[in-house]
Amino acid sequence: MTGQFLYNNLYIYLFISVFLLCAGILGIAFRRTLIGMLISVELILNGAGLNFVALNRFLDPDNAYGVVFTLFIMGIAAAEAAIALGVILLIFRRFRHIEGEKLKEMKD
Amino acid sequence: MNFADLISLATAVSTRIGAYTPDSIFLAIAAATIIGALVTVLSRSLIYALMGLVFTMFGIAGLYIYLNSPFLAMMQILIYVGAITILIAFAIMLAGPMYKHPGEWSGIIKFAASLIVSSLSFIFLYKVLMRTDWIQAGVKDFGLTTKEIGRVLFDKLTLPFELISLLIVVAIIGAIMLALLSKGEK
Numbered sequence: 582m583t584g585q586f587l588y589n590n591l592y593i594y595l596f597i598s599v600f601l602l603c604a605g606i607l608g609i610a611f612r613r614t615l616i617g618m619l620i621s622v623e624l625i626l627n628g629a630g631l632n633f634v635a636l637n638r639f640l641d642p643d644n645a646y647g648v649v650f651t652l653f654i655m656g657i658a659a660a661e662a663a664i665a666l667g668v669i670l671l672i673f674r675r676f677r678h679i680e681g682e683k684l685k686e687m688k689d
Numbered sequence: 690m691n692f693a694d695l696i697s698l699a700t701a702v703s704t705r706i707g708a709y710t711p712d713s714i715f716l717a718i719a720a721a722t723i724i725g726a727l728v729t730v731l732s733r734s735l736i737y738a739l740m741g742l743v744f745t746m747f748g749i750a751g752l753y754i755y756l757n758s759p760f761l762a763m764m765q766i767l768i769y770v771g772a773i774t775i776l777i778a779f780a781i782m783l784a785g786p787m788y789k790h791p792g793e794w795s796g797i798i799k800f801a802a803s804l805i806v807s808s809l810s811f812i813f814l815y816k817v818l819m820r821t822d823w824i825q826a827g828v829k830d831f832g833l834t835t836k837e838i839g840r841v842l843f844d845k846l847t848l849p850f851e852l853i854s855l856l857i858v859v860a861i862i863g864a865i866m867l868a869l870l871s872k873g874e875k
Contacts, residue, residue: 586715587715592818594756595818595819596815597719597723599811599815600723601726602810603810603814604726604727604730606803606806606807606810607804608729608730610799610802610803612730614735616777616780616781617738619777620729620738620777623773624726624729624742627745627749631749631753634756638757639823639826640825640826641826643826644841645841646845648758648760648841649841651761652764652838653850653853655769656856657853657856659773660860661860662773662776662777663776663864664860664864666777667864667868668867669784670783670784670867671867671870673783673784
């Protein structure tokens with residue numbers, strides 16, 4: 582606890598980011614459609630960004646590396662979403678569904 | 690009750706609330722983030738999941754404001770709420786999972802297994818994070834201006850910045866090629 586207010590507490594931000602990470606893992610594991618998995622990946626990336634900014638603010642307030650890396654994460658998330666949606670549209674045009682469990686043509 | 694009484698009552702209530710306002714607003718934002726994440730993961734419909742994602746993004750932008758980084762909060766709202774969510778909404782409409790109604794819940798056993806995996810990882814990471822003795826620098830003024838962010842971005846981290854721009858160009862061209870190549874099939 583570094584301050585009298587609750588929002589000056591590092592551990593709350595760490596708790597929220599760990600919660601976002603584990604919610605994303607849960608979503609990736611049990612969602613059926615590929616778009617649901619993509620939304621869960623966005624949750625994980627947001628948890629990582631929140632972690633970066635919180636540690637930057639409380640551990641090293643003089644530099645801005647964490648903030649800049651969160652900007653990088655946003656760029657990577659945008660690129661990843663574009664590519665993943667292109668692949669999902671391709672899968673839908675070919676197989677007429679986007680369910681992850683049924684995509685086992687290469688396994689059979 | 691006349692008008693002056695009303696004014697004095699409003700002032701009293703607002704000062705009483707004002708003593709707790711920073712923490713209560715912060716707790717409301719954190720709760721909105723967590724509830725939004727739960728809605729995102731657990732809802733049956735993809736559109737509801739998308740709305741939960743928007744809710745979570747707004748909550749995280751609020752947390753960034755509490756972390757004294759308003760520039761990042763604006764970027765969060767612009768990029769995630771403005772761009773990525775619209776992209777996913779277009780994908781939901783184009784890939785049309787609605788007309789088949791696949792149902793996102795694929796069975797209680799799979800859900801239990803994923804819940805066990807995610808809760809075990811949550812407990813493990815939570816204990817690691819809470820037991821680590823973070824060397825905190827104290828609460829200083831952390832008013833990062835865009836000037837400092839730009840200095841770090843263009844002086845010290847120039848190579849990652851250029852690589853990110855290259856990555857985004859490659860991603861755009863790749864997405865266009867994927868969309869074009871599948872035109873002739875079936």
